[in-house]
Amino acid sequence: MVQERLARRRYGSEVGQWSGWASWSACSRSCGGGVRTQTRLCLEKVAKDNGTDSGDQPPSRAETGRRRLRPIQCVGSDKRFHMCNEEDCPPEAGDFRAEQCASFNEKPYKDRLYRWRPHYSTKRPCSLTCGPENASFYVTLRRRVIDGTRCSPDGGTDRADHVCAAGHCKHIGCDGVVGSPRVRDACGVCGGDNSTCHLVSGIFTEPHLREGYQLVLQIPAGACSIRIEEVVPTRNYLALRAGNKEFIVNGAWNIDNSGQYQGAGATFMYRRQTDTQGETLAATGPITEPVDIFLLYRQMNRGIKYEYVIKRNASLSSVLPRLPNDLQSLPPAPPPALPALPQLPARPSVVPRPTGHRNAVPAPGVARPPHTAPRLPATPAGAGQRRGGVLA
The missing domain is CATH 2.60.120.830 (Jelly Rolls)
Known part of the structure; x- marks a missing residue:
């Protein structure tokens, strides 16, 4: 309610209401952790004007035209994401981002064909940026990688629990919800507080x-x-x-x-x-x-x-x-014979100790x-x- 009142101050009476959530989309990957997407639509509220009933009088044609010129604004997000098919891919499957780059190998770039390999951008981790083999440049071949692509190589130590969804790098909650802030505590309890x-x-x-x-x-x-x-x-x-x-x-x-x-x-x-x-x-x-x-x-x-x-x-x-x-x-x-290691300093003398x-x-x-x-x-x-x- 607070968010809706703030939205009314910003957008006036043109604050809409959400439709129900549509069915989940198909998983973006068959293995390795894909993303399913669910969407909803922002609809114009019926028989409402500035938050009060407008009575039985229908809006005039001029009012209807003015409303249609202004986009309807809703509070909240029109998309939500969930992880799917999280089992590991077979070893021969290869890197998912590298596969997306390789799909452009048969498409000419500036009248030449290249064999593309992934380039990870820290500023835009969810764009498909690739560089050709045996060359020192790289280009963005697609604005967005496929949902479920990891934000950095092998997940990365800093983003091991992050994945690309709708072009943005999002945290994967321990509840499987993409964008969820929930994390496991020290003993593996999702959303726990270490009390157990x-x-x-x-x-x-x-x-x-x-x-x-x-x-x-x-x-x-x-x-x-x-x-x-x-x-x-x-x-x-x-x-x-x-x-x-x-x-x-x-x-x-x-x-x-x-x-x-x-x-x-x-x-x-x-x-x-x-x-x-x-x-x-x-x-x-x-x-x-x-x-x-x-x-x-x-x-x-x-x-x-x-x-x-x-x-x-x-x-x-x-x-x-x-x-x-x-x-x-x-x-x-x-x-x-085991691998040789750098020579260590001489060990200190051992103090006599009782048996056991x-x-x-x-x-x-x-x-x-x-x-x-x-x-x-x-x-x-x-x-x-x-x-x-x-x-x-």
């Missing part, structure tokens, strides 16, 4: 292990906001295995490059170590099955931090990570890490007490 979230975190500090794949922990299904990282760079590698016992990252003694990897219903970002930063694995989640985190051990472990968020559950065992004492690690195997002590010796200037067990809220009444990473 439970943070689980800890540090794996066992310094000396057998060479090869050694289990760090198992993260339960449903976990979100997952992050695994080395405290200090080493010559070790993180590895990720799905619940079906197939490796997602760094399996079978093969070291993968930094990048995105799909598994357990989520996308994991893996970054290899550098001179200043250790290995990291991260995923937004939620994951659809448990995942195992391994350390491909080559030298002393200096600490591996882990954290994830999961919905609160009455069953404490479904929230806590499963640690190596709960699970069976892979059998040892002789390691093949699990904490790593801290590096100079670095505080001693906490105990291996994660920081958790008070155990619910009736639940078992945690001893050494397992439930009693």
